[in-house]
Amino acid sequence: MPELPEVQTITMDLDELTTGRTILEVAVIYDRIVASETSRFSQLLIGAAIKKVSRLGKWILFNLNGPAGPTFLLTHLKMTGQFVLGPWSMADSWPPHIQAAFLLDPPLAAGPALLYYDIRKFGRLRAFDSAELATFLTELKLGPDPLTVLPEEFHRRVTAKKGRLKGVLLDQTIVAGFGNIYVDESLFAARLSPLRSASSLTRAETGRLLIEARRIFVTAIRERGSTTSNYHGLKGGGTYQLQHQVYGRAGNSCPVCGAVITRFIVGGRSTHICLICQGGKQ
Ligand SMILES: [Zn+2]
Numbered sequence: 001m002p003e004l005p006e007v008q009t010i011t012m013d014l015d016e017l018t019t020g021r022t023i024l025e026v027a028v029i030y031d032r033i034v035a036s037e038t039s040r041f042s043q044l045l046i047g048a049a050i051k052k053v054s055r056l057g058k059w060i061l062f063n064l065n066g067p068a069g070p071t072f073l074l075t076h077l078k079m080t081g082q083f084v085l086g087p088w089s090m091a092d093s094w095p096p097h098i099q100a101a102f103l104l105d106p107p108l109a110a111g112p113a114l115l116y117y118d119i120r121k122f123g124r125l126r127a128f129d130s131a132e133l134a135t136f137l138t139e140l141k142l143g144p145d146p147l148t149v150l151p152e153e154f155h156r157r158v159t160a161k162k163g164r165l166k167g168v169l170l171d172q173t174i175v176a177g178f179g180n181i182y183v184d185e186s187l188f189a190a191r192l193s194p195l196r197s198a199s200s201l202t203r204a205e206t207g208r209l210l211i212e213a214r215r216i217f218v219t220a221i222r223e224r225g226s227t228t229s230n231y232h233g234l235k236g237g238g239t240y241q242l243q244h245q246v247y248g249r250a251g252n253s254c255p256v257c258g259a260v261i262t263r264f265i266v267g268g269r270s271t272h273i274c275l276i277c278q279g280g281k282q
Contacts, residue, residue, distance in 0.1 A: 002077050004146065004177030005220035005240065006231045007058050013234035014060065014083060015053040017108060022049045023064070025088070025103040033099040033116065036126035044071050044127040045102070057142045057176025072133045074126045075116075080230040081123030085110035100125055119230075142176040146213050149175060155206040159199050166194035167267045177217070181226055181247045184272045186213040188246045193278045194266050219243065246272040 002010065026042040028034050034041045048064035048071045055061070062073035075081070088103045088111075089095070100116040116125060128136060143149075143157060157175060161168045168174055169183045178186070187194050189212035192205060201209075224238035225231060231238070241248070245255050250263030254274035263272050 001058075001079055001179055002225070002231050003058060003179035003182050004055075004217055005182070005223075006225035006233075006238065007055050007060060007077070007177075008221050009224045009233045009238060010077075010083060011053050011055040011060050014062070014114075017085070017234055018050045018062075018104060018114060019052060020050065021104040021106060021108075022047065023102050024105045027089075027091075027094070027101040027103075028099075029094050029101070030099040030121060033118065033121065033123065033125055034127075035124040036128060036132070041125070041127045044068075044129065045073060056137075057145065057172055058179070059142075066129075068129070070130050072128045072130075074128065074133065074136070076124055077118075078120075078122035078124070080120040081116065081118040082230070082232045083234060084115050084117050084232070085234060086113055086115050087111050088113040099123075141173045143172060143174045144176065146175050146177050146210065147217060149210070151207050151210055154210050155201075155203050158206050158209075159201055161198050163198055164194060164266060165192060165196045165198045165201070166269070166271060168198040170267075170269070178213075180269050180271075181228075181244070182213065182216060182220070184247045185216050185245060188272075188274060188278060189213075189216060191277055191279070194271050194273060196279075246274060248272070 023045050026045050031038065044066055048066035050062055050064055052063045060075045064071040085108055097117050097119050098115050099118050099121060102114040104112055104114055144153065158168055161174060166183055169178045186209060190209040192209060220226060220240040223240035224233055226241040227237035246261050249261050250272055252261055254261055254277060257274060257276045259274055259276040261272055261274055263270060
C-alpha cells in the first residue's frame with residue numbers, strides 16, 4: 001500500500017501533468033469504485049478544470065473549478081490503486097483492471113486519458129462540492145501531517161493513546177501518513193520498540209521519533225518512494241527500498257550492531273526490528 005512518500009510522489013506527478021487541463025468525459029467502468037453519490041460523480045466532474053492536486057495523509061485531493069463552482073475529486077489508492085495515462089476507449093473495450101477514466105483536454109503526450117487502474121478494487125473515488133468535502137473530512141478525522149506537525153502536538157497525540165506504539169502510529173486519526181514500511185523504518189532509526197506502550201514515551205523519545213520519521217520521509221520523497229509490487233508513479237517508480245534498514249530485511253544483519261533482524265506480527269502487521277538496538281520485544 002502506498003504510504004506518505006509514495007502518495008506524495010504520485011500527487012506531485014499528477015499535479016505537474018494534469019493541472020490546467022479540463023475533464024471532458026468521465027467513464028466509471030466498475031461502479032463500486034465510486035463511493036460518493038454515483039449520479040453526481042460525472043455531473044460534478046465533467047467540464048471541471050484541474051487547479052491543483054494535493055495530498056492529505058495518504059489521500060489524494062484534486063481541486064477543480066467545476067461548472068457549478070469549486071469541486072473536489074478525493075481518492076485513496078488502498079492496496080493496488082494506481083493512476084496511469086493512456087488512450088481513451090469506447091464502452092466495453094477498456095483494458096483489464098481500469099476501473100474509471102477521465103478524458104483530459106488538452107491531451108497529454110502519453111495519452112488523453114487519466115486512468116484509474118486497480119487490480120484488487122479496494123480503492124475508492126469520491127466527487128464533492130465544498131460543503132460535502134468539509135463534511136467528509138470532518139468524519140474522517142485525519143490527524144496532522146508528520147511533515148508539519150509541531151513536536152509538542154505530536155507528543156501529546158501519541159502519548160494520549162492507549163496501545164502499542166506501532167498501532168498508534170498506524171492510526172491515521174493520530175497522525176496521517178504512516179504505513180507499515182515507514183513505521184518500521186522510523187522506529188528503528190529512533191531506537192524504539194514497536195511494542196512499547198505509546199503512553200510511556202518521554203518528550204525526548206517522541207522528539208527523536210519525529211526527527212527520524214521526517215528525515216526518512218524527506219529522503220524517501222526525494223527517491224520517489226519505495227517501489228514494492230503495487231506502487232507506480234506516473235513518471236516512474238522509486239528507489240528508497242534500497243535504503244531500507246529493517247523493513248523486508250528479516251534474517252539479514254542490523255546495519256548498526258550486526259545482530260540478526262527479526263520479523264514478527266504486531267496487531268496483525270508484519271514487523272521488522274533489531275532486538276538489540278530497539279530494546280527487545282517489550
Ligand atoms: Zn541493531
